[in-house]
Amino acid sequence: MKYKSQKVAYWFFGLCMLLFTLQIVYGFIMGFARIGWDGLHDIIPFNTARAVHTNLLVVWLLTGFMGAAYYIIPEEAQRELINVKLAYVQLISLAVVGVVAIVGYHFNHWEGRKFLEIPRELDYLVVVNVLLFLGLILGTLYKAKRRTTTALVLTMGLVFAALLYLPGMIWFDSQVTDSFFRWWVVHLWVEGVWELIMGGILSYLLIKLTGVDREVIEKWLYVIVGLTFLSGLLGTGHHYYYIGVNKIWLVVGGIFSALEPLAFLAMALFAVYMYRKGEKSHPNKIALFWTVGASIVSFIGAGLLGFAHTLPQTNIYTHGTLVTAMHGHYAFWGAYAMIVLAIISYALPNLTGRKRYDKTTGHMAFWFSNIGILGMTVAFGVAGVAQVYMERKMKMEFMKVQDEISIHFVVLLLCATLFTTGIVMYIVEFIKYGKASDEGLQPATVNE
């Protein structure tokens, strides 16, 4: 690391590890419930487990993005963060809001809107927290010695993500209108502005790991994020096909969401091409695996698997089935979880001063978690396709179909165990690195 204030990122990454672990625990509770082992129903019914599982996903990814920003922005801006103490206050308040929300879910205290379950009073605290975070980032950039495209794109993603949280806080009497604007938050986050954040982190990592000229990488970054918004904004329409709004979305959503894989394809080609073009052989191979892996898996998970059921003619059968869960798991993993794990893998040796590059545990963590989640995706996919066929072609009752497909959740749980083994190894490596310290400080040179 080049600036002392970057050390705050370590604690954000630590919180990520903790929340990610909890997310997996609640995933197992849901998986077991699906095969009939619901012994925890009285204290953690399925809807509680689901709300905790999905909200922890959102919170740990956002925590990772924030940690990434605190690590990247000082280097890009070539100066310390404007106020490190406030960054720690922001971290603690974020953790407190998250914990209060999750505890509340166990006492039926929530909004009950998929992905946006956080109750209203905590929404306001989230807004204050995010404003504090943005204030620190924007303040640092304002006083920056240089302004880079990477920092600009990353910051734009974070600012838009904050703004798009607001439509989710409006009450609507109509379920249809509520659903319509809920997707402004959820879709425009994950298929819009979060891709900017991913693109910004990816660009930073490729510059550092491959040594390719910044101008070349940042030019293609603009093209990628351009493709993201060009397709992703109107691609929101694929959520509007069958929820009770105008048929025009069948056409608009169909066309533009079919274009959405282009941004992910561009990102995968971009990462692989820069890796091959790079002349620098960076010793942190694990970070390189996660970085290039994120770009490829996001193309398969978010791009290809999304395309598989995005056209209205297909979606009329798959809407509201486990096919969506298949796409969701691999897309979130590839696009966002892997890029957060990539920046953590890159930053840890620099934050701690311990060069634990290329450890077997680190490589095994990568392969176990990736093979495990691929298996989970296949299990969800098979269950989803079988569900579509039995429920919507053979006209079987919902619960009878669920009985028939429960075997796929046994497979899912086995694959999830392999996945968890990989993540545990990743966390063991994280712990072995020890805490961030000034040992990792390597002051910036004039040329950087």
Add this chain to the structure above:
Amino acid sequence: MLSKSQARTFFLGGTVVTFLAFIGLTVYSFQPSNDQTNHSKISSEVVRGKELWETNNCMGCHTILGEGGYYAPELTKVIDRRGEAYVKAVLQSPIPWGPNGRKMVKYQMNDADTKAMIEYFKWIGQIDLNGFDRVVSPLSKEKK
């Protein structure tokens, strides 16, 4: 070859154009003449039903309009499919409802809240879903 400033123009131009189109289509969708939801029939009981739907996180297990947890049945046309008496029995059950093995949370709703939930489901059931209910069998009893 594309320059960095051309790439930036592509990003900014594409974003502005598609954003404006998105806002325009949103406004168009909510014109009263394009309403497919019988918005004027949203009564105070329907609104109360939606509040109960949300405060109990029913979407965490069930789906409605095809959105939710995929763990329990789709409820968009539940009144049409099961009838009011069945829905009332489920919502007021003194034990966790679970005739097919999967348990539901025991809500023991009072008569007023049960009525509100039924009115909410009735309103939802009348929405024009662009053909979704003609394909998806569990949505409508006569389509089996």
